[in-house]
Amino acid sequence: xxxxxxxxxxxxxxxxGVAAHAEGVVYGPDGAPTVVQHKLHTMTSKWEIxxxxxxxxxTALVNxxxxxxxxxxxxxxxxxxxxxxxxxxxxxxxxxxxxxxxxCHTTTSCRTATPHRDELTNNNQLRLGAFAMGRLAPxxxxxxxxxxxxxxxxxxxxxxxxxxxxxxxxxxxxxxxGTDVCTSYQTVDQFKPAGEFxxxxxxxxxxSWSIRTEVRAWLFGSSYKIDNDPTVPAxxxxxxxxxxxxxxxxxxSFLF
Amino acid sequence: MTRAILxxxxxxxxxAAQEQPVVxxxxxxxxxxxxxxxxxxLSLFGNAQVxxxxxxxxxxxxxxxxxLKENFALQLSVSWYPVSRESSLSEELINKASVAPETAEALxxxxxxxxxxxxxxxxxxxxxxxxxxxxxxxxxxxxxxxxKTQLQLRPSGDxxxxxxxxxxxxRPMGSLGVGLRAFVSERFTVRLELRDLVYSxxxxxxNGCNHDDxxxxxxxxxxxxxxxxxxxxxNESAFGxxxxxxxxxxxxxxxxxxxxxxxxxxxxxxxxxxxxxF
Numbered sequence: 001x002x003x004x005x006x007x008x009x010x011x012x013x014x015x016x017g018v019a020a021h022a023e024g025v026v027y028g029p030d031g032a033p034t035v036v037q038h039k040l041h042t043m044t045s046k047w048e049i050x051x052x053x054x055x056x057x058x059t060a061l062v063n064x065x066x067x068x069x070x071x072x073x074x075x076x077x078x079x080x081x082x083x084x085x086x087x088x089x090x091x092x093x094x095x096x097x098x099x100x101x102x103x104c105h106t107t108t109s110c111r112t113a114t115p116h117r118d119e120l121t122n123n124n125q126l127r128l129g130a131f132a133m134g135r136l137a138p139x140x141x142x143x144x145x146x147x148x149x150x151x152x153x154x155x156x157x158x159x160x161x162x163x164x165x166x167x168x169x170x171x172x173x174x175x176x177x178g179t180d181v182c183t184s185y186q187t188v189d190q191f192k193p194a195g196e197f198x199x200x201x202x203x204x205x206x207x208s209w210s211i212r213t214e215v216r217a218w219l220f221g222s223s224y225k226i227d228n229d230p231t232v233p234a235x236x237x238x239x240x241x242x243x244x245x246x247x248x249x250x251x252x253s254f255l256f
Numbered sequence: 257m258t259r260a261i262l263x264x265x266x267x268x269x270x271x272a273a274q275e276q277p278v279v280x281x282x283x284x285x286x287x288x289x290x291x292x293x294x295x296x297x298l299s300l301f302g303n304a305q306v307x308x309x310x311x312x313x314x315x316x317x318x319x320x321x322x323x324l325k326e327n328f329a330l331q332l333s334v335s336w337y338p339v340s341r342e343s344s345l346s347e348e349l350i351n352k353a354s355v356a357p358e359t360a361e362a363l364x365x366x367x368x369x370x371x372x373x374x375x376x377x378x379x380x381x382x383x384x385x386x387x388x389x390x391x392x393x394x395x396x397x398x399x400x401x402x403x404k405t406q407l408q409l410r411p412s413g414d415x416x417x418x419x420x421x422x423x424x425x426x427r428p429m430g431s432l433g434v435g436l437r438a439f440v441s442e443r444f445t446v447r448l449e450l451r452d453l454v455y456s457x458x459x460x461x462x463n464g465c466n467h468d469d470x471x472x473x474x475x476x477x478x479x480x481x482x483x484x485x486x487x488x489x490x491n492e493s494a495f496g497x498x499x500x501x502x503x504x505x506x507x508x509x510x511x512x513x514x515x516x517x518x519x520x521x522x523x524x525x526x527x528x529x530x531x532x533x534f
Binding site: 057058060061077078098099102103117118119120121122138139140141142143144145151153155171172 | 306307308309310344345348349351352353354355377378379380381382383384385386392394
């Protein structure tokens, strides 16, 4: 009988232990239990619509500001994929205007004295684009502003492929044959395959709304002319290169 | 029967606990598992300029900090930029359009020493793929110090000199930064930071020589002689080891110094690295 009491007590203690283990309590260095909260903002099986405004970071010869509209589906907590539409207002920068002002100083025949020119690179104006894109969000976190306001956030990487309408207006190659001061420059409008990659942060405002900020690089093939005779626009040889336009954008998104 | 009741009493709370909803709303004031207060922190960063219009910088930084409080530290940092040159845009402008940025805008950093303060008002946590939870701190810092500067005299495609530089002296420097510190363990952290390095771009001398000195050196080296009547501190030999190289570099220095220009330069640098708390 005494044996059976001890056995029952042991089995009871074991069950208690197993049950306690099932609770998943983890004890911190100070002996207090650490509570692991579940995510406050879940993404699984939700659609997302986002709208951002952006500007370029690395194109000194070109100004570009625009909008980015995206729609995506979140199959789980850390992945979403969808489509994007990009629209930018673009123009040549003040630096480009300064360069042009230095090209010809006299009113007539200034181009005859100018040796053959190579075209300046990185004059691409990314105007419109449509992309299939995906985001991988491995990091979810929370911080407290002024120890009182908890802010939940997500950090993610993004990538995509698609097509883009790109205008290339030469800064230093004239479109007009002849020797007079140039008033029109060589311009090409093309639709090109393009890609993007980058990363960003999402700050949750609630279950539906969040603020996003992203840095990304747009990649596409471009070209520049070498050995262009300033008086003969059609002269010169095209050389290809991979253009990279870096942008930063910020906006809001709605989850439903 | 008594034993059965006893067993039930032992196991019932545990079983009940398992059946409760998984998510509970609780308000927890959690004590931090460890503190930075009273500890030193040694950091090593790789850095790169993120607004490379006319200049390109990349290098290494070391930082020693003492955390007076959990969210307040004193810092001393040293930076070295082995990649410090004019951007491809600057060289393109010279080679293809015969224009160059103003001298002040093209001033390059060779190294810098900064002393300052760090404030970490934002504290949080993050996890990666729902795995390990890491502590997180967002901080701002500010510092003052000095920078050693140089000017690029000739572009990389120059047949005589290749890419060449001239010493432009020391400049006072200030910095403002914002960063993120993730505590991988009690001693080891990963840091990401964006710093705005602010310094004066006024240039009046290259290798200690003013505009007139540079012209005299260029003329003398072209004649394969040594310049005379130079101002004090002007180092003719710093322009090159051969007359052709020295003449080319001195000529470029003369061009750069011809029109005085001044600019407050904002060099935005992203730096990422690791640190060790002890």
